[in-house]
Structure formats: structure tokens, C-alpha cells
Amino acid sequence: MLVRVKSAVRTLLVKAMRKTMGLPHVRLCALYVLAKCPPLKKRLRLVAMRAHLIEDWSNTTPTDRLPLSRRAERIYADLQRTLRQERK
């Protein structure tokens, strides 16, 4: 029962958020506020992520969740090597 209630509340919240954020002006206002207040933005993202409301892969660094894949590690090493040689 508890699971269902939680699920229903989560669905409602997501729907409400999508609805409001789908309106361009509301979205722009929200983005403006968030841009002016980075801690608030970070906090909101964290809460949303923990509640599984957003898929937040793009906004957290890989090491916060999983190490890089083998290929990504190589690309990272390549980026770092290029940076070192570039900025010498």
C-alpha cells in the first residue's frame, strides 16, 4: 500500500513538474532563478535525483556514481595528455 501511495505521489509530482516546466515562460523564469542561485539549483537536483524523479546522469560527475568505463578512462587520459602538451 505504502509503495502504491508513494508511486502515486511521485507520478503526480512528475506530471505537475512536466506541465509547468513545459510552459516556456515558466521554464525561463525558473531557469533565471536557478541561474542566480546555484546552491538552490544543486539542492533541487540532488533531491530530485534521490527521489528518482530525474535521470541525472548528465549533471553529476562520473566519479560521484561509478568510475569511468575503460574507454572513457583512455579518452580522459588523452584529454589530460593533450592539455599538458598544449599548455606547456
Place this chain on the structure above:
Amino acid sequence: MMRIVIDMQGAQGSNRQRGIGRYSLSIALAVARHRGKNEIILALNGLLPDTIEPIRIAFEGLLPQENIRVWQSPGPVCHLDPGNDWRRKTGELLYEAFLASLEPDLVLVSSLFEGLGDDAITSIGSLSSAFPTAVILYDLIPLIHPHPFLDNPVIKRWYENKIGHLRRAGLLLAISESSRQEAVRHLDFPDTDVVNISTAAEPHFKPMQISAEREAEIRSRYGLNRPFVMYTGGIDYRKNMEGLIRAYALLPEALRAAHQLAVVCSIHPPDRTTLETLAAKQGLKAGELVLTGFVSEDDLIALYNLCKLFDFPSWHEGFGLPALEAMSCGRAVIASNTSSIPEVIGRTDALFDPRNDSSIAAKIAEVLSNDNFRAALERHGIEQARHFSWDASGKQAIAACEKWHEARKPAAHPVPARRPKLAYISPLPPERSGISDYSAELLPELARHYEIDVIVAQDAVADPWIKANCAIRDVKWLRAHSRHYDRILYHFGNSAFHRHMFRLLEEIPGIVVLHDFFLSGIISHLEITEYRPYAWAEALYQSHGYAAMQRRFAEADAGDVVWHYPCNFQVLQNALGVTVHAENSRRLATQWYGKDTAKDWAVIPHMRVFARDIDRAKARAALKLDDKAFVVCSFGLLGPHKLNHRLLSAWLASSLARDPDCVLVFVGENNGGAYGQQITEAIARSGLQQRIRITGWADMEVFRRYLEAADIGVQLRTLSRGETSGTVLDCMNYGLATIINANGSMADVPDEGVWKLPDLFDDKQLVEALETLRRDPLMRRHLGERARHIVLKQHDPRACADQYAAFIEKTYDDNAAGVPGLVRAATEVEPALPADSKGWLMLAEAIAFSIRPNFMPRQLFVDVSELVKRDSKSGIQRVVRSILRELLLHPPEGWRIEPVYATTQEQGYRYARRFTAGFLGCLPPKPLPPHAMPDDVIEFQAGDMFLGLDLQQHIVARQKMFYRRLRNHGVTVKFVVYDLLPALVPQFFTAGATQYHHGWLETVAESDGVICISKAVADEMASWMRDHGPQRLRPPAIRWFHLGADIKASAPTHGLPENADTVLEIIRSTPSFLMVGTLEPRKAHAQALAAFELLWAEGIAANLVIVGRRGWMVDSLISHLRHHPEAGKRLFWLEGISDECLEKIYAASTCLLCPSEGEGFGLPLIEAAQHGLPVLARDIPVFREVAGEHAFYFSGLAPQELADSIKRWLALKAEDKAPLSGGMPRLTWEQSARELLVASKLLSSILPSTERTGA
């Protein structure tokens, strides 16, 4: 045929609910419908994840899901926040690199003007102009009317930036003729490069009958109590709302009193106030102006159909879709005479001047008062709307792209001002390797194109030209200065001279010249010499999967494994480009890694400096060969793969052996082993030692003299490993009539230059070749001349070096938009990011995610999360072990099987490499080196599949978001469902288990497919989905398969308890009923025990044998079992025994008893059938499905009912009438795994060999 990649961000960004979003989706659908032979790929932005599934649904059945590709950039990137600048700029580079990686003939951008307030990224030509771009052009209104649209400096900067990108597009597809003209006029685009593809209204905008109730309801909701004039299309400056209201106020009062003006669209409070104030000021009475606010799509269609007149007074439009929608609904439409609107309306008497209020008012009055005119407009509207359709627009878009693509000339590559700097990595003289000699020959010619540094891992370089013309560097230097080189070229061969190159290539990618296709020799050498412990096993796994790795440990002779597997996958994958010396290598690549592997490889023939001043007489004199002797030579080290014995026996069998003038010479060192001995003995036996020679190791001088002196060269091979034969070229170069067989790369030698025997020739054919050439000097001469011509034309070092340069330049050009080019460009982005910023980590991850490696087989990820942690030896674990083993050892063609696992601590899965190596017995005697077989994070791509084979409910629920991510990115996610019992019969489970199961089922219900272990479970799953599952437009397919039962193939556990013999003896001596399964309430152990107590009380001799671990909610049962007076006499509980012990108990028992009240499959029934053990089972659907008529069934939950059934069964058995189980249909685990693959749609059909045994 073209490959068109459509960037779908127009349907993903903040415009997705507006006209541009709808247009983007509709035109993409239309293009896909009318693609003809063209291939369509959709590119989606992973930063907008919620929009991916709706687009996948929209294209379901129209495009393969694999053609919907997702890329991902570090976010957020929206333009409004200046803090996003670095991410946005690198995102643009990544976006273009991703598009380039799809190798498009044309990229079609659905909407370029995105990303102001959302995470869309669009750009053209930021990284590369490798692919041409077409853009849908909606309008240029802000460019033409900067005020007020670009008054905000942030928006102006964004818009100007996008205009800059737009100017770099090759083709514009305008949505109207008016927009087309604007592009020509304001962007100075050539007339031919802008095409009007028009637009259309959605088909649901049509005339419809609105019922009286519905009309009343809508009118009441929006306050429309009179006939009304309607406008829709948003509120902004150019929409001219003020003009419309002022004009409406000019209408005669009676006309106004009889009508209303309805503005139907969402409206912000400040705009509402402004318009209402204006209306009041103009004298409009209350109710004459209605501002509805946002209306749903259904209401909008109804309002179109209900309005008396539709008025569209906009000053400037890209198209004017609302006017077309209104006409499609059969309404009279009047509109402005500006921009695109006249071409939409198609009738001049329906137009007015939008800047003149009187003109608008006059037209409104005319239509409202003149019924005939209005009716004429209504008829015209329907007719005019027919000229616009998505199908027509889609066809026009495809036609425009095709025409433009055909006419396009590829851009000429500028000639660089200086020679690019090239790092040349190869062994060099004095190293004794064919490749070092080859390099010494190639370098002087290649230096015409490049400034070359040679990179070596040797103490000194002997070649004088190299020393004089190239800087000689070591590997360490290259690592520190790789950025200094414009080009990197590796020469790989199958010898220890190349061992340092494997790691180097991983770090510093370059072009690979693959001299030997098989690299297994050097890779196994690295492992055997402990230069890189476990390197070979790991390379076998990387290149060929776990089955190959298992062979390395299972085969008695490791040499067979070296011989069989090329082990070169990682070199090929890390290479920017590959060049080989013969088509044969390309064929081998296709054979081992799939059809597209070698499509971009270059074939550059081996080089030979054309032989001049050939002096046959002088050479013969030096070699003490008679001038009239007929000399047959075979060049190179002797060995079984050179087939020297075949040449010897053919020569001896031919007339040449009887001719004292004929000589046979093996120019090279004899084989040091038994083979060499056999050759020597055969020569001795022939008695022709004077005419058959083995020269031993020949230096270049001697070697060349034999080439000059010989009449025929014979070069034979078998079991070629992809290497090229230099000696064949030597023979041809010196004009010898050369006999070869078509083995490996020798099959590619042009037929006209050699006498080519079949790969598997017989001695007669070789004898015939020798004798014919001996007889026919003219034929020898012609063959030799043609061979020399081929060498001159195709193998000249200068020509080969030119081919190298062309390939290197093309490859680097292609890679400018690949990962190396992207890495370089990203490090140059301003504002620069500190090197230790986490942004670089995110970028690396995004690059790895978005851009596929060179080639990658499809992966089947098999979830074994529970098995990795522990083998609980449950029935499910046995299934997991058995299926996993079958999949690993017999993978479906084109798929790579990868066991994976997750935990509750991390999001995402890891490769279960270390577990799998142990599972397959592939661990070395020493502990695995720390770097070997790491459990890395999985790398997935569209087209892969995830199969939830293991049951780890809490982990699956925890990974819900990760499955969504997999699905969003085109990985199919499927789960094996063993049963739904915790959901269906919760009384048999703890509350926690039921809750976990619900969470698990909810996750499973979001997947692409469910594969149940029986039809009965599939039926239950379908029923659960109907009652409890989410509403989905792409619901999971529910299929089923059956389990196997051959314990031997299930990676069985071993070991017997100490008292095994005693127990087995007791079981054999008396009728024994065996129950197999975990002790838990639904298995009805309590009922069975009570039934047996009744039987024992009646004096019936029977044993009850219970095999299974303690489960849950069985405390009293356990206590009862442990303290039962018959325990160890007629009652046995064997807890946690091995599969080996269970086998013995099956064999010793009399009957399998299955009183379980619910099962997913009933594996013990099948196992019993294998042992010919009769079955007494409860009458439930799944047992009927599995056992059919081959079991005795009972019903009832009371002990007495079961006791009676056992007695009946014993009576039947006494009369030999009890049903036998031997005929029960059953599968092996191999067959079961195959059924699972078919149910997963990984295999199209079950092979005939998988027919069930039994019935």
C-alpha cells in the same frame, strides 16, 4: 542511396509542444515514410531524456529502433546561463563528432534555433565540415525585425550565433515560398540551395459534427454564447492582436452585438491585461472579446469547427499554420496579405492589409454579413487545404536532398604548406625482421610526403639513410610529445619486435599497417614469457569471447589455440585506420569480426624495387650451375607450412627427376626439427643428392643470385595466418615462371603473372605445372614478363608510398571529426577549463558514450548479480548457471556474451569478468594479476541487449533508472520471470519479500520484454500486466521458454556427505518418495509430512526424503523435522547437498512427490523424468504443462487426501499401471538456452537439433 541523419532536437527542446516541435516530428515521419532506398537515422539528445521514448514510440514499426541513436553531452548547456559556455561549446564539438561518426551523406537539422532556455545543442561546422548539413528553415523574423525580438542582448547573442551556423548549412528546406525568398534575400543563399518543402495540417483537423451537448459544454466553458470570430496562434508583437481588436471595434454595433471575438491560446497575465484594457478603450462591451487561455487539442479542433469566421491578422509568418488548420476544418478564413500567408490562403479576396484597421474590419464585416461569400470561402478552404500534406512535404524534402547531394562536388583538400610531421613506429635494421627491412625500403619514399621521426624500442638503428634523414626517438619521448605529430603510423607484425606497440597504440592512436593478420603468436609470447601475464587469455576474451578463452585452458595443446584465433581485435579497434597487403586480410577480418569490419581498410601491395641488370650467366657461374641446367628453386625457410615435401615428391615423380639437366634447389635454411630431417632423408633415398640441394641460410647476395639463375620458382603454402609472401614477389620480380597455390594472400596474386594451383592441389597438378613449364620456354618467358610488369606497376616503392600518403591523409581527414580531432578541439575551447576540473571527466564519459568505437560486436549482457555474490544452490541459481554456461560456450552468431552484475551501492552494471573466468575454469595457477580481467563499468550501444537472468529483486528495483537509460539509448531490456508467486499468493511469503517482488515487477513491467519459464507463468504475467502494469504504448512482449534438465551441463556442484552410502542404501531398500526444493510454505512439506505420518501409522512402508535448504516461515516445520521420531529412519532431510549427491538420490528413489501449490516451472519433474523416476504431483496448470500425461496427479490440501493418493499410486505401481515419466518431453540446457534466445528474438528459429527428447 543516401544515409540521412535527422537531428530531432526540434521535437525534443522547449519548442516540442509548439509548432516547430510538431513540424519536426511530422516532417521526420514523412521523410521516413518516403525514404525509398535511403537510410534514415534519427539523432536524439540524451540531455533531454523524457522526450526519447515518445519519439521511439512515434517511429515504432517505421524505423528499426537501432536507427534511433542517442548522444550525450555534459550538461546543463542552455545559453541563458553564461556559466554553461564551456559545456555548450564542447557540446557543439561533441554533437558534430557524433553526427560524423554516423557517416552521414547528409545531416538534416529539424530546428537549428534551439538551446536558448533548454539543453538542446545545435551547430554547423564548429568541428568539421566533413558532412553536409541541411536545415529546416521556419522563418527569419528576428533577423528581419530585430526590434523587439532581439532587444534582449542575451537573446541577440544567441540568435546571431545561430545565424552564423545557419550560413554554414549547405541546403535550406524552407516551410514556405516566402521563407525561401527570405533566405535568398537576407542570407544571400544561392537560389538552388533553398527549397520550399511546405508544410501541412495534421489530419485530425477536419470538418466534424459537434453534438449539441458538446457544443453547449464548450461554449459554456469558454463563455462563447454567440457566433464568434476566432483567432489562434499565440500572442506576440507580430501577431497583431491590437490591430485585430481595434478593427473589431470598428464593426457596426449590431454586427458586434450578434458576434464575439475569441482569442484562443494561452495568454500571460500582463498580455491579458493589455488586451482587455485596449478592448475597453476601443468601446468593446463585456463579452464581446473572449480570451480563452490555453485550450486542449480536442477543444481547439471543436472551436475551429464552431467558429463562424477565422481571422489571422499577423504581420509576418513563416507559414501560418493556424489558417491552414481552420481551412482544413471547413471554416471561412481571412488573413493578412503579407509574408507567407497569401500562399496559404490562395485567394486574394480573402486577404486584407494587416496594418490598416479599416481594411481588417471591412473584410470581417463582408464575411459576416454575406452568407454566399462566406460559403464560398468555406468551400475554397477545404479545396485549398488539400494542396498541403505531410506526404507531399516528405517527398519534396527527400527529392531536394537527393538532388542537392547529386549536384554537390566534394571540396578539394588544400595542399599543406609544409610536409606534415609523422611518427613512424616500427622495428628497423639491424633488427632481423622482414618488417624492419620493409620499413627501410619504404621510409625514403614516404619522406617525400612527410617529415618523419622514427620511434623505436631498440638500442641502435643501422640504416644510413634513416640516420641521416630522420630523428630517432624512443617510446618515452613519443609519450611526452605525441601532440607534436600530425600523423602516427604503426607497423604491426606477429613477432616480439612489436611487443611495446600494443600499450602504445591504446594511449596514442594511429594508423596501423597490419603485416600479419594473426597476432596470436606475439600475444601468447607476451603471456608465456610473463612480459604481460594473462595477456593472451585476456586477448582471446577481448577478441573472440569467453568460449575462445575457455579453449585456451581446456585444450591439451595450446599451440592449436594460437593457430586458430587471430587475437588482434584490440589493435584493430584502437587503430584510426588499417592498411594490409592483401585482400585476404580483409576477408579474414570479415570472417572473424563481421561484414563491415574492413570496409575502410586500404590494401597496399608489398613493395619491390624493380630488379634491373639481371645477369643469369654470371649468377649461374657464381653458383656453379651449368648454363643448360633447368633450375627449379623454392625460396625461404623450410617448414611444413611451406609444403617443401610436396614440391620434392612432385619433382621426383615428374620427368624432371629423370632428366640429368634438371636441378631442384631449396634456397633457405632447413627446418631444424623432424620435418627438416624427413626432407633430408627423402632426398637421400632418391639418390639424387647431386641435383637436389638445400642451400642453408642464404645472405642477400646468394639469395639474389639464385633468383637470377633460376628458371622456375615454386612457392607453396598451407594454413596461412594472413601473412604475405615476399618470396613470391621476389620470384616475379626476377621474371621467373612462378608456381604458387591459392592459399591465404597468395590467392590474390593476379592470375596472369603466375601459374596458380588450387589451394588444396594434388601432386598431379604440380607435376603437370613443372613438366609443362619445362617443355615450354615461351610460356616461361611470357609468364615471367607479365610477372615483372605486375611488380613494376603495382609494387613499385614510390607508387606504394603514394598510396600510403593518400590513405594516411584520408584517414586523418575522416578522423578530424572523430575522437582524436574532438579531443584536440575540446582542449582549445575558450574559456579554458582547469585541467583538474571534473568537467573533463564528464566530457570523457560523454565522448565514450556518444561515439562508437571503430567496430564493436553486439553484446548480450546477462545479469548474474546474485551468482557473482554467492551460489545459493537454489533452483534459480541452477538455471542461471546452466543457461549462462551454454550462452558463454555457444554464443549466437554476431553476439558477444557478457555476464554483468550490479549492486545496491552503485548505479549501473559492471562486467563480471573475474567471476566468469573462474566460472569457466580459466584462472591461472598463480593469482590473477591485478590489472587482468577488470570488472569495468559496462560500455553499451544501440542494438545491445540486457537480459535479467538472475533474480535479485532489490538490485533490480535499485537499478530502475539505469534500465531506463539503457532503453533510451536503444539497448533492449528483457527479464526472465521465474514466477509471480509473491504477488499472487502473498500468504506464502514474508511481507518484505512481497514488497520487494512488487518493486521488481514494477521495474520488469517497464522493460521491452518478459520471458517466462513456462506458459503458465506467461499467462499469469499477462494477467498481472492487465491488472497492475503501467499503461504503455510500447508494452513488453511476453514470451516463454522451458528449462533444461541435464545436470551434467549445468556446471554442477560436487561432493557427498559422510553418511551418503548409508542413507542411499536405506532409500533404495524401501519405496522412497523424494521431494526436491527449498523448504517454504507453498511447497507443502507440512502436508506431505502429515500424510506420511498417517501412512506410517497404517504400517505402510515408505520413506519420505526431503532435499532442500531451509527457506522462510517454516520454523515449526523445521523443528518438527529435526525432532521427528522417524528422522533418520523413514524421514530424511538433506540440506544443501551437491548436485552430484542429488543425482544419486534421484537414482535411488521410487517416486518424486511434488505437492507444491505454486511453481514457475517444476524443474524436479524433468530431472525425475531423466532418471525414469515416476512423478506424483499436485494438479496445477504448470505441472500439467510440464508433465502432461506422464505423471500421477492429486488434489486437496488435507493430509488424508495426499495419503490416499500415495496409497492409490502405490497400488497402481504394484500393478505396473502407474504413469511412467520417461516419455515426459524435456530439453537439454543447450536446447533450453536456444529456446531462450529465440524467445528473446536473438535467434530467429529453433534449430532442428533442439527438438525435445522424451515424447
